[in-house]
Amino acid sequence: MSDFFSPCCKIGLAPMAGAGDSGFRRICREWGADYTVTEMISAKAVRYGAEKSALLARHTPAEEPVLVQLFGRDPVDISFAASYLSTHFRPAGIDINMGCPAPKIFNNREGSALLREPALAAGLVRAAKKNCFCPVSVKMRIGIDSPDPGIIDFAREMECAGASFITVHGRTRAQFYSGKADYTMIANIKKALRIPVIANGDVTDGRSARQILDETGADGLMLARGALGAPYVFWQIKETLSGLPCRSFSLEERFAICLKHLCFTIEDKGEERACLEFRKHLLWYLKGIPGAAAYKVKAGQIRCKADCEALLHQIILAEKK
Numbered sequence: 001m002s003d004f005f006s007p008c009c010k011i012g013l014a015p016m017a018g019a020g021d022s023g024f025r026r027i028c029r030e031w032g033a034d035y036t037v038t039e040m041i042s043a044k045a046v047r048y049g050a051e052k053s054a055l056l057a058r059h060t061p062a063e064e065p066v067l068v069q070l071f072g073r074d075p076v077d078i079s080f081a082a083s084y085l086s087t088h089f090r091p092a093g094i095d096i097n098m099g100c101p102a103p104k105i106f107n108n109r110e111g112s113a114l115l116r117e118p119a120l121a122a123g124l125v126r127a128a129k130k131n132c133f134c135p136v137s138v139k140m141r142i143g144i145d146s147p148d149p150g151i152i153d154f155a156r157e158m159e160c161a162g163a164s165f166i167t168v169h170g171r172t173r174a175q176f177y178s179g180k181a182d183y184t185m186i187a188n189i190k191k192a193l194r195i196p197v198i199a200n201g202d203v204t205d206g207r208s209a210r211q212i213l214d215e216t217g218a219d220g221l222m223l224a225r226g227a228l229g230a231p232y233v234f235w236q237i238k239e240t241l242s243g244l245p246c247r248s249f250s251l252e253e254r255f256a257i258c259l260k261h262l263c264f265t266i267e268d269k270g271e272e273r274a275c276l277e278f279r280k281h282l283l284w285y286l287k288g289i290p291g292a293a294a295y296k297v298k299a300g301q302i303r304c305k306a307d308c309e310a311l312l313h314q315i316i317l318a319e320k321k
Contacts, residue, residue, distance in 0.1 A: 004065075009213065009241065010034040011234055014167075014200060014224035015069040015095070015139070017102075023265030023274070024281065025063040027257065028227055032234030034220075035065045037139075040097050043072035043081035057089040060268075065092035067137065071100060073110050073120065075127035083131035093164065094128050096121075098140040101173045112141050112173040118154045125161035135164035139200075139222075142185040143172040155189045155197075163195060167222050170201035177225070183215040190217050198222050205233065206240025213241075229284025232257060251289075251319055255312040258285040262308055275302050282308065289315060 004010060013020065013028045015037040025036035038056055045053035057068045068091040070081050082094045098121055100111030107113075114121045121138075128136045138158045142151050155166055168189055170181030181201025190197040199218035203209050204226035212221065227233050232254075236246045249257075261281065265274040282299040286292045295315055302308050 004035075009218075010220040011209075011237060012067075012167075012198065012220065012222045013037060013227060013234075014222045015040050015097070016224055016228075019228060019280065021265065021277070022059055022063060022268040023261055023278075024231070025066065026060060026264045027261040028231045028234060029063055030260075031232045031257070032238050033223075033227075033231075034234075035067065035092065036063050037067045037069050037095055037222075038091075040069045040071045040100065041081070041085070043070045043077035044074065046070075046081035046084055047077045054085065054088075057085045057091065059089065059091070067091055067093040067095045069095040069097055069139070070128070071097040071105060071110050073108075073114065073117075073124070075120075075123050078124045079127040079130050082128040082136070083133075086133040091134060093135040093137055094132055095137045095139055095167075096124055096128060098138055099169050099173075101141070101176045106173065112144065115140065115144055115148070115151065115154060115173070118157045121154070122157045122161035125158055125163050129162045136162060137165045137167065138163045139167040139169070141169050141171055141173055142182055142189075145174045146172055147182050147185050148172075151185065152189055152192045155193055159193050159195050165196040165198060165219070166193065167198040167200050170199065181212075183212055186212075186216040186218060190219075196220065200224070203237075206237045206246045209237040210240060229281065229287055230254075231261065251316060254285065255316065258282065258312065259305075259309065262305060266305065271304055275304055275308065278302070278308070282311075286315075289319075291318070 011034050013033045013036040017039050020039045041056045042053050059066045068085050072078050097111050098114045105111035168186045170186045186199050196219035198220040199212045199216045200222040203223050239246050262278050265278050279300050286295050298311050
């Protein structure tokens, strides 16, 4: 997998709990994401037979290459889940979550809490690799309460344990998703490792993508919130990095992408469930539109594809007046 990031920069879709489902991964791949990552999956739940958790690894060929992300702190859980999911779903890789800041995860000493336990974290990488049929990677942050110079040694331990690449979110756990990402810390980690380092944090357009690459020397980028409601951002970033003028998208074009995204979700989940879960994505697509507050009320009430089509048509007509 480390060869995947050369000779050119690859741009991936980050794991996002509650948002990064099959439909969203598919529309992002269609608009230029080079790879995608599943929502995080509990290794313990997979080990103890929770089918709902295991099925989060399910994906379509149109989303590939797909990485499956696991969270947990028990090497036995991680080893079993990595083996089981890599065998049954054949992802391009297994990614271990060492960056989630959510209180429920952190207080269970999982996710970003693992930054305090480098020996255990390295053991999780080795456990995942033991019976896994694909590369293993790590997604991490730059510290718990503040940027931690010791995080470089932590990253080195992940490399020594066998991680194929590391994705670094340039924020601490305490920051959650606020404040600015620290590109200097990502750059320091990049300089210290031989394996690829992927930069994550504050990438929202071509200009910010160029900045983070210039300042960190990273081998690739990962986008999360910057792609919500704008899966075409991957295309725009690639145009900018190639030195081409970055095209903008009209309201009609954006809404056509929105409807295609909904169709992908319906294919995966059926119309009723898909439309209920798509409401949050629809709100992201409406962001920045004049009068969006009134439209958002209706967006929160859609129950079928026709409802969504009618709302988007209403907005387009209103914008043309």
